[in-house]
Amino acid sequence: MxxxxxxxxxxxxxxxxxxxxxxxxxxxxxxxxxxxxxxxxxxxxxxxxxxxxxxxxxxxxxxxxxxxxxxxxxxxxxxxxxxxxxxxxxxxxxxxxxxxxxxxxxxxxxxxxxxxxxxxxxxxxxxxxxxxxxxxxxxxxxxxxxxxxxxxxxxxxxxxxxRVADCHVQGEKDYNKVLFLGRICRDKGIDELLEAMKQIYSVNKDAHLYLGGIYEDSEYKEKVENCSDFVTYLGWINGEEKNKYLDECGVLVLPSYYEGFPVSIIEALLHKCVVAASAVGGIPEIIDDGIDGILFKPKDKNAVKNALEKAMSDKEKALSMGEMGQKKVVEKYxxxxxxxxxxxxxxxxx
Known part of the structure; x- marks a missing residue:
């Protein structure tokens, strides 16, 4: 040393x-x-x-x-x-x-x-x-x-x-599976996310949200449990378990009201996820909208819904975004x- x-x-x-x-x-x-x-x-x-x-x-x-x-x-x-x-x-x-x-x-x-x-x-x-x-x-x-x-x-x-050297994406992604990583609270846009997923699930029964995080606001525990048909609570996940969901889920969503430079976004890009995130803080400096991810207005459930539906509906575009996102992380982050x-x-x- x-x-x-x-x-x-x-x-x-x-x-x-x-x-x-x-x-x-x-x-x-x-x-x-x-x-x-x-x-x-x-x-x-x-x-x-x-x-x-x-x-x-x-x-x-x-x-x-x-x-x-x-x-x-x-x-x-x-x-x-x-x-x-x-x-x-x-x-x-x-x-x-x-x-x-x-x-x-x-x-x-x-x-x-x-x-x-x-x-x-x-x-x-x-x-x-x-x-x-x-x-x-x-x-x-x-x-x-x-x-x-x-x-x-x-x-x-x-x-x-x-770390970028050891990432090898396993298996085929399912773009109906949406992953959230972070604190579960109002400022992370959880209300808008749950409402958007509820609307998507009403017409697409394959759509499913996986919440990886901790309840910072206890009131959200009941809200999430009431959405159990289309939401699975994972708790805080790390290591191989987190990599498993990053590999399986086609979409990483982050509808925050404010952010700095979320590590979860660059992790998701490295795993070739489509990132759908609110255009706040440093996120627009990470994501090129429509190229390697999808940006939307914060505090807008319809914007969240539209972004997720866009990611789910065009597999060819999603695959292209995933490739571009991984390339960016390897080169810059x-x-x-x-x-x-x-x-x-x-x-x-x-």
Whole structure:
């Protein structure tokens, strides 16, 4: 192992169900911890507010203890409480004179910054972001946004990525099978998705939705159970089980109200799924509408229905989209390439 660069990385616990944890786990799986000397501190676990508070407090104490060891502090955050929680780590790292990589993961930061914060809190956010030596964002759109808040010259577009070398799609896809991966809640567009599938099922009894995720809002458990004729709840799926459904299902749907850069989309593209997704956040920078996926307006059940029917009805076009999508991921979203680039970023700021 090279110990030339010692990296203290901070983010949610690696067992948390979410996008940042998925990104971090991909880095580990691709051998990032063999390229640098890496210590990871999880600042958040799922559970009660008390549990989250205790985890954050313990993580901060460990962080302070490990600061003298590292060369670089790499901090992952999204918005809302995630950003505020990480701001204490950023301030302490700056006070200790450490080089800081801020890694922003999208989410609803625009609404958070523009609509939910007071002027004083916005000034606080600017001050925290100014403490970073480099800031990684998921898309050009996020670079343009954050370039109005902090120094644009230190912002680099750094999209999420996955391992691409070992993917071999097994079997023939069924384009009547639709897969959803993510948190099951209002903001993920679950209401519109269930209504769209209900309408599709009324005329196509082969149509079926597979929900891979956790119930963030408990009310959706009953809603999903009431749709059992055309919906199967899988729970949170990983590894070979997830690959099985990505191979079998012809369509990956993501009707979110907001997003950063969903790992589930590039996973689905790698497995030659047709991706039908709302045109929000970084998704339009991943999907070329009509070429390697289908984009639609968020919060519109008819738009979801039309997109799914389009994917289901034209197998030849769906196969073409699948081929184009896989080609794009291999060329642009390889975690191996991202690791090489991350090493260069570290070297540049040291």
């Amino acid at each position: 090279s110990t030339e660069i010692k990296v203290l990385m901070v983010g949610p616990d690696r067992g948390v169900h979410g996008g940042i944890s998925a990104v971090v786990n991909e880095l580990y799986a691709a051998g990032f911890d063999q390229e640098v000397s890496l210590k990871y501190i999880g600042t958040m676990k799922e559970g009660s507010k008390l549990r989250k508070l205790l985890v954050a407090a313990f993580a901060y104490c460990r962080f302070v203890k490990e600061l003298s060891w590292c060369d670089v502090v790499h901090i992952h955050f999204s918005s809302d409480s995630s950003f505020m929680r990480k701001s204490f780590f950023i301030k302490r790292a700056r006070k200790s004179g450490k080089k800081i990589v801020l890694h922003q993961h999208g989410g609803d930061f625009k609404t958070y910054f523009n609509e939910q914060l007071s002027d004083a809190k916005r000034d606080y956010v600017r001050n925290i972001l100014d403490m970073g030596d480099v800031m990684l964002v998921l898309t050009k759109g996020w670079k343009d946004f954050f370039g109005q808040i902090t120094d644009p010259d230190k912002i680099e577009v750094f999209p999420n990525s996955i 390889s975690v191996e390439a991202n690791i090489r680039r991350l090493l260069e970023i570290y070297k540049k700021i040291l």
